[in-house]
Amino acid sequence: MEWARNHMPVLAIIREKFEKEKPLKGLKVGMALHVEAKTAVLVETLASGGAKLFITGCNPLCTQSDVAKALDTRENIDLFCKI
Secondary structure, three states: OHHHHHOOHHHHHHHHHHHHHOOOOOOEEEEEEOOOHHHHHHHHHHHHOOOEEEEEEOOHHHOOHHHHHHHOOOOOEEEOOOO
């Protein structure tokens, strides 16, 4: 995930702004996606904006267990997939 964060500069800029302004505070977001490094960075960015996220993998064969375990430790993110 660190590699993905370092190679997604636009999301880094958005995340910085979201951390300060919390524009998504109070929103609940549900997502079904491939649980992998790039989508994890998106999920973290939305959570940093104050949203409560509920995510599940859309394909168990594409779920990266290490990424799922990392996301499962993050605040404001509820993960519903097999780790």
